[in-house]
Amino acid sequence: METFDVLVIGGGPAGYVAAIRAAQLGFRVACVDAFTRDGKASLGGTCLNVGCIPSKAMLDSSEKYEMLQHDFADHGITVQGASVDLGKMLSRKAGVVDKLTGGIAYLFKKNKVTSFHGYGQFVRQDGDAWVVDAAGTEVKAKHVIVATGSNPRALPLAPFGGHVVENSGALAFEQVPTKLGVIGAGVIGLELGSVWRRLGAQVTVLEALPGFLMAADDAVAKEALKQFQKQGLEFHFGVNISKVEQSDGGVSVTYTEKEQEVTVTFDKLIVSIGRVPNTDGLGADSVGLALDERGFVKVDSHYRTNLPGVYAIGDVIGGAMLAHKAEEEGVALAEMLAGQAGHVNYDVIPWVIYTSPEIAWAGLTEKQAKAQGLQVKTGQFPFSANGRALGHGDPRGFVKVVADAQTDRLIGVHMVGGNVSELIAEVVAIMEFGGSSEDLARTIHAHPTLSEVVKEAALAADKRALHM
Known part of the structure; x- marks a missing residue:
């Protein structure tokens, strides 16, 4: 032995x-x-x-x-x-x-x-x-x-198999589905739905929760939803799924939304309701x-x-x-x-959704901070005012910082836009060392870069953004 x-x-x-x-x-x-x-x-x-x-x-x-x-x-x-x-x-x-x-x-x-x-x-x-x-x-x-x-996690009404798949099956379709259903508007559902929507599928996302990305900052969730709907992703919130039936040609899903019962048929159904x-x-x-x-x-x-x-x-x-x-x-x-x-340090774990635009956050949202009794100040700056973003042709989204109004300590950062999966690390590092929005605002950022939006958001927390 x-x-x-x-x-x-x-x-x-x-x-x-x-x-x-x-x-x-x-x-x-x-x-x-x-x-x-x-x-x-x-x-x-x-x-x-x-x-x-x-x-x-x-x-x-x-x-x-x-x-x-x-x-x-x-x-x-x-x-x-x-x-x-x-x-x-x-x-x-x-x-x-x-x-x-x-x-x-x-x-x-x-x-x-x-x-x-x-x-x-x-x-x-x-x-x-x-x-x-x-x-x-x-x-x-x-x-x-x-x-x-x-x-x-499998949906009790729809065990995995056949036309009903989880993440691994959704990464191996042999052809692009004409109509694709996604149950769950979380990270996996959004990412995989985005993949097949770009390749030509008509994608419908069914979510049991009453709102979109409720773990994210409200402003970020609102902007992201607007962008995804503009791309053609169809969302239904607060749905209650009552029946899932497979046939040779696909899978039909029956759900209730706003007291209306609806049945829709998909070629494939991705179930992404957690793990x-x-x-x-x-x-x-x-x-x-x-x-x-x-x-x-x-x-x-x-x-x-x-x-x-x-x-x-x-x-x-x-x-x-x-x-x-x-x-x-x-x-x-x-x-x-x-x-x-x-x-x-579990308080500064970054979350990222790799859609387009990308979504990233760490720390507390403004709503969470206020619920904890904290007095906060926020700063927000759009990519549409950034030279590098305009040069890229992707001015969507913004960066928002949340700081303690009394100590100026950074307690949250929330981003939606191009390459924010990379931008989030800078603010996480500052938060890890207990840094402030002033620390971030006074850090020199190369020009022109997307990272300047992070600096400007920190400046905006004290109402002194330079380029807006």
Whole structure:
């Protein structure tokens, strides 16, 4: 029986990062992961294989096609006869995934992390260590990290299969659907709906909540919805779905909206209503690993479970189900195991939706801050007044900062526009160090850049924006 200092169950962003960081810190580390893509073992979990990475590849490809059709003419570039080779587009996506998942395997080898392919299951406690069945091989480890991630939540009325798909199926359509339904107007629904809308599908989004992007700042949500509707995405809010029926030709959905019952038929239906913790096959019951009422692994502030020497991180413990949050937990836990002060600041985790325009935010919205009793001041500046945005031909959206009116500390930033997924990091860094809107406003930004909009928004918080 092989013995390790640390055994990680799960090779997604939480697990593989924890394994690599623990190895860097001198631990003897193994990782067991069951993910299979195209019949082969593939590290990286949902994110690299069927989530973050392939979806961004498809978003980029489809946006280039959209720009070719609608935007290049404004730049004096005329193209005729443009067409989509969907097979080649999907092949490119797969190539990006292969490169990155292969990179994780390389990093494991470089850092001397032993890799097992298959399911990891708790077997028994052995003194101060745990015996785990790692894909049919019993291994012993003093520290076991559960990083098994999450799975798409199915709609009870519409189990996955046939014309009803989750994120992985929505990234592999063999042809562009004529009519595409999306249940759920969250990150996944908006991104995948955008991909297929750009490629020619008529997309209808059905959302149970009464409003759009209710976790985002009101002004950002309002602007984003306006832009998406302008693009042709059709939204219905406050719907109650009562029936989903599949046939050879597609799938029909019956729902009630404003007391009116409606039935619509789609070629394909994407269900993106959240994710559930993946603890199947872990053997939690057999060793008494505590789960909460929703199935998440219970942990304390140091990611310790109720079992000595067993920890959990990433989607399986709940909270923000984001790859970068999971990675930071992996680093923090590995450093804690080494006696260091690992830490994750959950107050400044950035959220990004990679649509066009992009949406990004971190910290509190204006409404949330006021609900907490804080006095706030806000500053907002549009991309339409920015030279680089106008040069790009994309003046949509704005940046909004929220600061404490008494201390000037930045407590939130909210963006909608081109490349805001990159702009958000600057403000997150300032917030991480407890910075103020004045710190941001007095930081020199290169001209002409989109980042100047961030500076101007901070200036606007004190009513001294220079270019508006």
